Amino acid sequence: MAKVDVEKRILSENDRVAAENRGRFDDAGVLVLNIISSPGSGKTTLLEGTLDRLAGSLSVLVIEGDVSTDRDIERVKAHGAGGVQINTGGGCHLSAKMVAKVLPELDLGAADVLFIENVGNLICPSTYDLGEDAKVVLLSTTEGDDKPMKYPAIFHESSVAILNKIDLLEHLPYDAKRAEREIEVLNADCDILRVSALKGDGMDGWIDWIHRKLEEKRGRQR
Amino acid sequence: MAKVDVEKRILSENDRVAAENRGRFDDAGVLVLNIISSPGSGKTTLLEGTLDRLAGSLSVLVIEGDVSTDRDIERVKAHGAGGVQINTGGGCHLSAKMVAKVLPELDLGAADVLFIENVGNLICPSTYDLGEDAKVVLLSTTEGDDKPMKYPAIFHESSVAILNKIDLLEHLPYDAKRAEREIEVLNADCDILRVSALKGDGMDGWIDWIHRKLEEKRGRQR
Numbered sequence: 472m473a474k475v476d477v478e479k480r481i482l483s484e485n486d487r488v489a490a491e492n493r494g495r496f497d498d499a500g501v502l503v504l505n506i507i508s509s510p511g512s513g514k515t516t517l518l519e520g521t522l523d524r525l526a527g528s529l530s531v532l533v534i535e536g537d538v539s540t541d542r543d544i545e546r547v548k549a550h551g552a553g554g555v556q557i558n559t560g561g562g563c564h565l566s567a568k569m570v571a572k573v574l575p576e577l578d579l580g581a582a583d584v585l586f587i588e589n590v591g592n593l594i595c596p597s598t599y600d601l602g603e604d605a606k607v608v609l610l611s612t613t614e615g616d617d618k619p620m621k622y623p624a625i626f627h628e629s630s631v632a633i634l635n636k637i638d639l640l641e642h643l644p645y646d647a648k649r650a651e652r653e654i655e656v657l658n659a660d661c662d663i664l665r666v667s668a669l670k671g672d673g674m675d676g677w678i679d680w681i682h683r684k685l686e687e688k689r690g691r692q693r
Numbered sequence: 694m695a696k697v698d699v700e701k702r703i704l705s706e707n708d709r710v711a712a713e714n715r716g717r718f719d720d721a722g723v724l725v726l727n728i729i730s731s732p733g734s735g736k737t738t739l740l741e742g743t744l745d746r747l748a749g750s751l752s753v754l755v756i757e758g759d760v761s762t763d764r765d766i767e768r769v770k771a772h773g774a775g776g777v778q779i780n781t782g783g784g785c786h787l788s789a790k791m792v793a794k795v796l797p798e799l800d801l802g803a804a805d806v807l808f809i810e811n812v813g814n815l816i817c818p819s820t821y822d823l824g825e826d827a828k829v830v831l832l833s834t835t836e837g838d839d840k841p842m843k844y845p846a847i848f849h850e851s852s853v854a855i856l857n858k859i860d861l862l863e864h865l866p867y868d869a870k871r872a873e874r875e876i877e878v879l880n881a882d883c884d885i886l887r888v889s890a891l892k893g894d895g896m897d898g899w900i901d902w903i904h905r906k907l908e909e910k911r912g913r914q915r
Contacts, residue, residue: 511836613835614733
């Protein structure tokens, strides 16, 4: 069987399981955000700051995807979130099936938001639907302003792009407007937020975005 | 056919073509370095600084791998290198076959060093031999000091790890010793160099490393 046929079959099987996941998320009324970026763009740091800011207003769960180690789930648990770590053991992305397998460990009915932090990879995770309501792509300023056009698929697929590490802008040869223009060309519907997850700049806008998406979802379900 | 069988067949076919590439590289006496990192770790900036420093002493060719755009080959050509761009069109790594296909465009016999800049991805390229003499992994300080253990395969496979962007160390919560210790645990034979490709710090050590590897290869071939 040709490689491309096998890939097609894997993707259509993934879509089937993703639809099942989506049904379970919708039944529970939980907003699910699939967070994607290169290694080290700040996904876990963004989650830490997000958990601190949502504490007391929303109930949050986290699924952490990594090739190896349980470092990230330990970090988010230290900020009060329940959740579970998935190790792919070399795999370059989460699949809908990996997510389905850990759902019994999570009390979805008691949660408002489930964050799924994907494996650090700007390419492969863009192809695999996990059943999420929206994909969130992070791009840190230190990665350079030319990246959207070089990795277009994930920007096509995402509902919001977070330009992270804006606190380092003054030390970098980086044109934030160029990166934002490229994202707009690739996907006019993609919201863009400038954030420093570490220092806190722009985090209010991100928290508002989450609340708005949750209300939109609940509005559709009423 | 199961996914794992197909993957095995693809990898063994890749190994066969990689061995052919290696034969052609050895016949030409050209040192081939396969440069791997996340998007935005500074592979192309490292190449730009390397080309400037090798000009006049070694003849250099470059193969640029990217999902999309020809931005990187334009950048290295502006620094005097001959070379060719490969666009994978969504593919997450270069394969030996992709490299074999462009070799007729390169005058290997006239070159001392061929740099192959892989697609920006810290996971998938580690599995695909291209026929290179050595893999070079870049990890930039802005990606965090916890990454080697989270992405272990590429550190297992590499002959040298370049900690790039050390000029930003004073602005970051980053423990370079921790990253280096993790690399040593994963691969005691891996050389480690601290570099700022942008500012030039540590570039002499990297240039020396290339000269040493080229002499070792020619020594073996005599």
